[in-house]
Amino acid sequence: EIVMTQSPATLSVSPGERGTLTCRASQSISFNLAWYQHEPGQAPRLLIYGASIRATGIPARFSGSGSGTEFTLTISSLQSEDFAVYYCQQYNKWPGTFGQGTKVEVK
């Protein structure tokens, strides 16, 4: 099983600032990585797949990069609705596995 490690566990950012989240895979997963946003009590939302492709309706302030074992999700200017938990997930190998999540909170 591929282990996904996210850092930091909590990211404190002021509204309008940039936030950068990291996800590392225990072995190469090519570009087969997705990012999800999860607000408490709501369904998780797919943000990014293929490491850098925004899902339908996702604002341009969300961008993903990386390949192989190291990936980044950047939120260029944090809006109030962006404070949530973010998960990465590899789907290069079956079964897909998730990181432990990064909580983005208001500084």
Add this chain to the structure above:
Amino acid sequence: VQLQQSGPGLVKPSGTLSLMCTVSGASLITHNWWSWVRQTPGKGLEWIGEIHHSGRINYNPALRSRVIISVDKSKNQFSLKLSSVTAADTAVYYCARAEFIGAVGALFDYWGQGTVVTVSS
């Protein structure tokens, strides 16, 4: 596409957890697979299993002996049964649509709202 979950939030130890997911805005009869994922405090997000409308099923090896996923195409629903539950099965359970895009594994493009299931007597 919307996935609406239903089922009890409290299950007794050694009992069977049963959840239903009703899909609207899309047919189950597509190339997609339909999955269950759970979130526990200790293990984070854990994939439970998936089903295709053709009847093909895959389960997480760690849970395979206790899980049954089934589909009712006439009602556009799929369901999860997890037997012999213990406190370790206390979690938020999600149904989700799985999409395979050129890889062996699947990503999840639509999710249900989640059901908090507590295992307790």
